[in-house]
Amino acid sequence: MIPIEHYLFLSSFMFVTGVVGVITRRNAIVVFMSIELMLNSANLVFVTFSSYLGNVTGQLVVFFVMAVAAAEAAVGLAIIIAIFRNKLTVNLDEINILKW
Amino acid sequence: MNLYDIIFYLFAIITIVSATFVVFTKNIVYAAYNLLLTLFGIAGLYVLLGADFIGIVQLIIYVGGILILILFGVMLTNKITDVPIKSGVLQVIPASIGVGMLAGILILIVTNISWRNMELTVPESTIGSLGMLLMNEYILIFELLGMLLLIALIGAANIARK
Numbered sequence: 331m332i333p334i335e336h337y338l339f340l341s342s343f344m345f346v347t348g349v350v351g352v353i354t355r356r357n358a359i360v361v362f363m364s365i366e367l368m369l370n371s372a373n374l375v376f377v378t379f380s381s382y383l384g385n386v387t388g389q390l391v392v393f394f395v396m397a398v399a400a401a402e403a404a405v406g407l408a409i410i411i412a413i414f415r416n417k418l419t420v421n422l423d424e425i426n427i428l429k430w
Numbered sequence: 431m432n433l434y435d436i437i438f439y440l441f442a443i444i445t446i447v448s449a450t451f452v453v454f455t456k457n458i459v460y461a462a463y464n465l466l467l468t469l470f471g472i473a474g475l476y477v478l479l480g481a482d483f484i485g486i487v488q489l490i491i492y493v494g495g496i497l498i499l500i501l502f503g504v505m506l507t508n509k510i511t512d513v514p515i516k517s518g519v520l521q522v523i524p525a526s527i528g529v530g531m532l533a534g535i536l537i538l539i540v541t542n543i544s545w546r547n548m549e550l551t552v553p554e555s556t557i558g559s560l561g562m563l564l565m566n567e568y569i570l571i572f573e574l575l576g577m578l579l580l581i582a583l584i585g586a587a588n589i590a591r592k
Binding site: 331333334335337338339343344345351353354357360364366367370373378380386387389390393400402403408410414420 | 488500547550581587
């Protein structure tokens with residue numbers, strides 16, 4: 331019998347790791363992967379509570395989140411590739427043409 | 431400690447170690463492959479929690495779809511003469527302050543609330559009930575998601591085209 335806190339701690343760790351990646355890494359693709367980590371940690375909390383409460387609606391929300399994540403991955407990587415074609419870099423510090 | 435607990439901690443350790451590698455490794459290709467391990471660990475945890483459909487969908491969508499897209503992105507945006515990736519030395523202090531506060535808040539929330547720890551009842555299969563919910567109460571969201579995926583597909587193809 332796993333207490334529910336262990337799942338929540340695991341998910342918190344994954345979320346914090348994702349935040350660290352978004353803040354400290356400057357490669358756009360690594361930032362992208364960190365965002366996927368954060369989405370997965372939120373999904374894990376949904377499934378955990380859904381299973382422990384015996385209500386499958388939480389798993390349905392996870393399904394929706396996955397669909398939105400797939401759309402986000404497609405559009406995000408298309409944007410990254412378009413930027414790379416124009417500027418030959420994916421370093422987020424060098425992509426600053428919209429900065430004042 | 432029975433077999434269930436051992437399997438849980440095995441998947442949890444796989445997930446934690448590979449998630450740490452995703453963020454801290456210098457090589458982007460290693461990061462992508464470690465993300466594969468993380469997603470596998472999460473899928474195993476879903477199955478362990480009795481969410482069979484979500485586990486399979488995790489494997490199909492994340493491992494089969496999003497990870498392949500990310501690997502394509504890595505291959506298409508890395509020059510042969512790989513420039514060393516700048517690691518964020520400049521932002522370590524504000525990042526550690528913010529992340530430390532976030533981690534502290536999360537740990538406080540998890541430890542202070544007395545969660546209702548009922549015995550985990552693994553259902554037979556969640557696919558039937560999920561399908562009924564999806565086709566009755568959440569049909570509008572389901573259709574909207576289909577529209578969203580179509581629009582995202584067209585938009586991605588349009589942006590990535592020369």
